[in-house]
Amino acid sequence: MFTTIIFFMYRGKKAVIQDKIRGADFVEAGILAKMLYKSKQAANICCSGLPLVKNSERRHILITSTTGSGKTNMLNELLPQIRKEQDRAIIVDLTGSFTDRFFDPKCDKLLNPLQDGTEHWLPWNDCHEIWDYNDIASSFSNYNPKLDDFFAKSAELVLAEGLRLYHDSQDIKTLINTILYANNKEFVRIFKNSAVSGIISSSAPETSSGIQATISKNIEVLQYLR
Template sequence: MIISIVFFTAQGKKTIIKAKIRGADFVGYKKNGLAKMLKSAKKASKICFGGLPLVKNSERPHILITGTTGTGKTNMLNELLPQIRLHKDRAIIVDTTGAFTDRFFDHKCDKLLNPLEKK
């Protein structure tokens, strides 16, 4: 059993070291990673998630945040919405629970659309 573990571990390391044939490169987030590359190429957006900037001008068309329960969608929006307000950008938020309205709605500048509201 131990011999087979050692054998397969060694084989796995050899496979990892082999030259890349094709496909995308993995770029680490930390030092000399993607954030540094984007900033040095002047392609870093002012919108960041977890300290990692989006690619400049890619944030304009649309951002779709999707995932199952517990994947961090709300945390991502909690990080995104203050940045949108800071840069005086615009967003449309569909808030079915009222949580974002309670936290981020500003009566001075925001519009609230409620299809159930009587006028």
């Protein structure tokens, strides 16, 4: 009887032991850090003492958790390390807290037209080749290929053409006035004999007005550029 109990206990224990076939191991942070340093795969950038994998610093990292769990503190820890490595970071600072804490006017660039000391960026600054106009215009577009929105796509094309037309003067105020405030007749006249004259026509004022309204919504924020 005793032998039978021992036999079934042994068989039961063996049955619940899982052999690893493939996949990663789940280990504690301290053990993982030692593994990375031992294999010389540890990067110089660390998060709470845990180094990133070497040469993975520029890959996507998702930081997500509840309020007060330390997401901002993690970024506060990362930024000085990035500066120490003489690398670059682009920070979208909605509250201004990162700017107040880390901004160094001697080496950092501020892109905020509503704040003193900003760099005066214009869309033409990034237009060096003919296709760059379309790239810039698409960044201000809400066009979704799955929806095949005529007005959204046409607005994107017209904005790209407007950037080409005003490339020499690089007058952002004139571009804004042309698109946001011009009446339909003036809007059609400006783009006459251009690449988009086929979709902006005095014979179809409703279409032209719809395109103009769509562009206006997309580029309204450009009014703040100086």
